[in-house]
Amino acid sequence: DIVMTQSPDSLAVSLGERATINCKSSQSVSSSSDNKYSVAWYQQKPGQPPKLLIYRASTRESGVPDRFSGSGSGTDFTLTISSLQAEDVAVYYCQQYYTAPDTFGQGTKLEIK
Amino acid sequence: EVQLVESGGGLVQPGGSLRLSCAASGFSLSHSWMHWVRQAPGKGLVWVSHINSDRNIINYVDSVRGRFAISRDDAKNTLFLQMNSLTAEDTAVYYCARGGDSGLPYWGQGTLVTVSS
Numbered sequence: 001d002i003v004m005t006q007s008p009d010s011l012a013v014s015l016g017e018r019a020t021i022n023c024k025s026s027q028s029v030s031s032s033s034d035n036k037y038s039v040a041w042y043q044q045k046p047g048q049p050p051k052l053l054i055y056r057a058s059t060r061e062s063g064v065p066d067r068f069s070g071s072g073s074g075t076d077f078t079l080t081i082s083s084l085q086a087e088d089v090a091v092y093y094c095q096q097y098y099t100a101p102d103t104f105g106q107g108t109k110l111e112i113k
Numbered sequence: 114e115v116q117l118v119e120s121g122g123g124l125v126q127p128g129g130s131l132r133l134s135c136a137a138s139g140f141s142l143s144h145s146w147m148h149w150v151r152q153a154p155g156k157g158l159v160w161v162s163h164i165n166s167d168r169n170i171i172n173y174v175d176s177v178r179g180r181f182a183i184s185r186d187d188a189k190n191t192l193f194l195q196m197n198s199l200t201a202e203d204t205a206v207y208y209c210a211r212g213g214d215s216g217l218p219y220w221g222q223g224t225l226v227t228v229s230s
Contacts, residue, residue, distance in 0.1 A: 042216075042217075050158060050208075055214075055218075061216075104158040104160060
């Protein structure tokens with residue numbers, strides 16, 4: 001199984017500052033045919049289902065604010081929030097859907113400093 | 114509008130069974146990959162199972178393989194998860210989600226399964 005390891009486990013950032021969450025896959029999650037990475041990022045707030053933010057490592061889901069961006073290659077991926085807003089307090093998860101079993105990272109709790 | 118509504122959760126004794134349902138609207142299950150994801154209280158997300166549009170690709174996480182079965186009723190546009198031989202470790206909120214090559218953009222609100230004597 002592909003293991004997705006996120007860092008850090010928790011993060012406190014000041015309003016308006018940049019937040020960066022990392023995710024490392026234990027093996028490749030890209031197809032050699034199209035070189036696209038099957039990695040997604042989700043935001044989950046208490047009592048709510050997860051919300052898709054980013055797919056294919058860097059494509060922003062429709063309706064997601066442009067302060068959220070995804071990047072990465074190989075086995076290292078990053079979710080960046082360029083200017084933290086109060087409503088961004090949540091737990092963030094990465095996921096690989098390249099091969100079953102699809103796997104999630106352990107989650108990163110983002111708080112306001 | 115895409116909607117997913119789970120039902121069937123509840124309290125069950127260890128060793129018991131439950132069948133979860135996920136009623137879909139706004140799209141056809143027969144054209145979609147569908148997934149179950151669970152989340153134990155205070156814990157992270159765990160992918161459980163998926164079924165493809167043709168029903169010829171079904172996968173499970175190791176911890177449920179042989180005990181859980183995913184299925185679909187296209188006429189009712191409903192996804193199911195039959196759960197047998199339940200243990201305390203299966204206690205979680207179970208979400209159904211629609212997915213594809215763009216991750217999981219649509220999720221239900223979840224149904225809570227509690228396994229306890």
